[in-house]
């Protein structure tokens with residue numbers, strides 16, 4: 001087997017990272033949050049960073065060959081990011097995705113040339129991870145990025161996302177708040193921020209309906225991309241000072257507010273992060289400097305509750321959407 005003939009670095013990849021940090025003003029609360037606009041990455045989410053780092057590393061170590069297939073279990077964003085990096089670099093990509101992930105994600109994956117295999121949502125991420133392992137055991141062409149365990153995931157956020165936050169906030173960060181899927185963002189940014197200031201508070205956001213870090217049983221929630229019924233290994237060693245639970249209803253309401261009051265078209269986990277970050281900032285006081293992450297774009301959620309018909313202020317769901 002020959003190694004892939006590498007092309008010069010594709011231009012789209014130079015658009016990854018160095019995202020802006022936007023101040024989010026909440027005048028009624030007298031508070032300003034600082035939100036890392038990760039939805040501005042080229043494939044639309046925070047996962048572009050991880051996809052590029054893992055594929056670059058695999059190429060450098062000779063793990064990707066001409067006939068290799070990159071296989072990953074993902075809630076969609078990592079898949080889209082891997083499909084984008086794979087398309088740009090000329091690698092075949094196959095994505096295992098829960099059937100509960102929004103249909104827009106499937107379309108985007110296929111548009112980028114990736115193959116998509118769905119698995120039942122009932123077992124959560126664990127089902128897809130097991131499926132990927134079984135496939136790799138049968139087929140030596142398969143390369144598994146293993147985003148849930150790969151230390152490069154958190155390392156990349158430590159060396160880049162976390163440091164970018166520190167740089168833009170001139171090192172003055174009182175708290176960092178983020179939800180977890182793989183835990184890479186929380187663990188990696190947390191490490192960078194704590195290394196710069198041991199007093200910074202690292203706060204995990206999780207759905208109130210699936211508060212597994214809080215020791216509760218996972219139940220169904222509507223904050224796509226986080227808390228997949230699994231406490232990820234990357235999070236087990238992470239420093240977490242406290243946990244904020246956010247209900248799906250509050251996450252959806254804030255995501256709509258971010259669009260209508262701030263002009264930010266982002267996904268539901270971004271709204272959930274902002275709900276939790278506001279709660280933390282209220283506790284720390286009006287001068288506090290709380291950072292969080294806007295993880296992905298709203299366009300990824302057309303078929304979900306986020307875009308359901310609104311009924312007055314309550315944005316009641318009027319269609320049988322997920």
Ligand SMILES: Cc1ncc(COP(=O)(O)O)c(C=O)c1O
Nearest residue numbers: 180181182183184185225269295
């Ligand atoms: C929309 C969304 N938000 C948040 C996250 C959580 O990021 P991480 O995997 O770094 O914990 C993910 C992960 O896939 C995601 O897709």
